[in-house]
Amino acid sequence: MKRLLILIIVASVGWSAYWFIGATGVKTGFSRWFESRQSEGWLAEYDDLSVKGFPNRFDTTFTSLSLADPDTGVAWTLPFFQLFSLSYKPHHIIAVWPHTQTVAYPDQKIDVSSTDMRASLVVGASTLLPLERSNLVIQGLSVTSSADWQFKADNILLAAHHEPDTEATYRIALQADQIVPPVGIRLGTDNTLPNALSTIKADIIASFDQPWNRHAVEVARPQPTSIDVRLAKMAWGDLDLQAAGKVSIDNDGIPTGDITIRATNWRQIIQVARGSGQIPASVMDGVEQGLSLLAGISGNPKTLDIPLEFGNGMTRLGPIPIGPAPRLRLR
Template sequence: MTPKRLFLIVLVLAALWSGYWLAGAQGAKVAIGRLQENMQASGWEAEWSDVALRGFPNRFDVTLDEPALAPPGGDWRWTAPFFQVLSLSYKPHHLIAVWPNLQTIELGGESAQVRSDRMRASVVFVPGLALELDHAALVIESPRLQGDTASARARELRLAIRPTPGRENARDIGITALEPRITTYPGAPDVAARNVRADLAVTLDGPLDRSALSRAPRVERVEIRSATVELGQSRLRVTGDLAAGRGAYAEGDLRLVVENWRAMLDAAVASGLVPQRMAEQIRGAMGLLSSGEDVDLTLNFADGQTRLGPVSLGPAPRLGSGD
């Protein structure tokens, strides 16, 4: 093959690849515009000041400047200086999401700043137009949350999600917080845990795809395979299986095993998480239920109520919004 012919072949291939990238870039911009329109039509606030697309020739790197996002009803609102979605041009169904080091969340009339050293997620969709989520993983290094009064931080926060084998519309969710610390008000001692881990299986009423933005999927079942909080010399372990009943109130049982419960309660009172007057009631009840420093009890949720044996403890939690 002559050098001239080889040059022509390379030139043609480069032209074809450039055309593919330009077509993909244009398609990405159209998709972003349609996503924004669909979200706004469904009642979401979805705004940004500009959209930039870079990465030629091997990447599609999308940057949204000054994004603002809030669900229908405005229960919360998120804003940031920018948000990025990165992907390889030959693997568009695998995305890398990048958040800035500073973000703002408004919740319940209060505003909180979220800071981190690094926050990224790997998101993989099932190939196709439905954009159904296959699996994802989020890692936040040194997250710090500062509200008007309370604050929280951790060494690292991880979240992973994947399909639950053999169960339709269900996802396995793993959550790990390394060395989390919570301050309930200025001057209060921190609630410092060694680790917090949770292994869950959550079943929704439909697929987790692009349609979820408009139909707001509901939680039908939460299986807590294991949830553990290690606080000083104390440990709380939770297992259970809850389903959404009438009004989305939880129905089912939760088993709670607390090791060295007195030390855990003392730490919660000192930090302000549990009021002193409530602590005395808890001490009395736990003293009857425990045989020492450990306690093993089961909470039952039924008919919209939470019960410990025959004693009603108040309304049951909701797994979602009720009708």
């Protein structure tokens, strides 16, 4: 009995020492990371950094956190930010955001509010902290920009898993419910479509020029080199859109490839475009006539199966040029 008691005491003392050494290492590591960013010209500040959770967790809390990258001009400020991990499983991290935070870009400031925002992150056993898998859950999201637009969503679930036997390829899944897009892309006056999209779903394989790890924050964001849309779906009132296809992306972020779109009750999206006032009526007339012809050929005037083609820096909807190709770059 006495030996057992001694064993318990020794184990308790050893585990306590392990926790305090680990907590000190966590705090020191974060402090040095902020010092390194400051030496590179970043704004990297916090009012307080604490590590709690004895004996089984490392609960790290930053208060009044501010980060700004001088190369991109992107700044992030929030009243607190928390990272939780089990002391015996430090590579599995839970991140928790506050109900309000601000992201500033050179051309606008974005205020973000949510009722709940948290993520689960599993990283590899390396000092680079390579992403293995992650899940982000957001509830009650509201995004308001100083550029006079707003976005809302009731629920968002975003998951990313590193594909086995690849260097920088990830499978990304998205589901969002009750999404209120910016006013500019809603239907203008006749309210044929509701303000909120009922659901958005996507299953995507994306490859990047480098892996997602801590260098993605410290140095530069990985840039996409190919996107394989296995299936993307959007339901908006009676309008149903589905898309699938693959594009490659060059060093300038210009895509080349085809995405096939199936649109049910597609005329409502024409009304959305007309109502936005962003496209001249004469152009919309030509687009509607061309799509009506394609729908008639398919045998179902309510459904369209058309390729969205990207090539030579341009975007075509079937045979109809609709403008320059988007530039897919992460800042």
